Amino acid sequence: xxxxxxxxxxxxxxxxxxxxxxxxxxxxxxxxxxxxxxxxxxxxxxxxxxxxxxxxxxxxxxxxxxxxxxxxxxxxxxxxxxxxxxxxxxxxxxxxxxxxxxxxxxxxxxxxxxxxxxxxxxxxxxxxxxxxxx
Numbered sequence: 762x763x764x765x766x767x768x769x770x771x772x773x774x775x776x777x778x779x780x781x782x783x784x785x786x787x788x789x790x791x792x793x794x795x796x797x798x799x800x801x802x803x804x805x806x807x808x809x810x811x812x813x814x815x816x817x818x819x820x821x822x823x824x825x826x827x828x829x830x831x832x833x834x835x836x837x838x839x840x841x842x843x844x845x846x847x848x849x850x851x852x853x854x855x856x857x858x859x860x861x862x863x864x865x866x867x868x869x870x871x872x873x874x875x876x877x878x879x880x881x882x883x884x885x886x887x888x889x890x891x892x893x894x895x
Contacts, residue, residue: 772831773830773831778830778831778836781827781830782827782830782836782839785823785826785827785839785840785843786839786840786843788819788823788840789820789823789840789841789843789844789847790843790844790847792816792819792820792823792844792874793816793844793847793848793851793874794847794851795812796812796813796815796816796870796874797812797848797851797860797861797870798860799811799812800812800813800860800861800862800866800867800870801862801866808866810866810869810870812870813866813869813870813873813874814873816844816870816873816874817873817874817877817878819874820840820841820844820873820874820875820877820878821877821878821881823840823841823844823878824837824838824840824841824878824879824881824882826840827839827840827882828882834882834883837882837883838879838882838883840878841875841876841878841879841881841882842879844874844875844878845871845875845876845879848861848870848871848874848875
């Protein structure tokens, strides 16, 4: 019979945190680019912005993973901020092209992929009930 012991909780080193945040930033930026690329998808004549839901779910997952690395709100919000900055950079890029259309689909993508995860990482954390209160 083997017994397993849980690893002691410890704070990550700055190098570990830097690597984790770098990987989360790559995931957020790639998610934004892919969501923007497929935002104007049509099935027949009907627009199907399925990437809005996918971007929202992925960004919330990245924010959740980031919050596991630190108790600081800025660490949890980092993937959402990278996602928003990537979306802005896509629309302000060279050549004047705007891959994200101005309209309801673009606003829905910004809200689901960036603003809701940003809210969950910052203000949503303060709405959790305190463990010591009853």
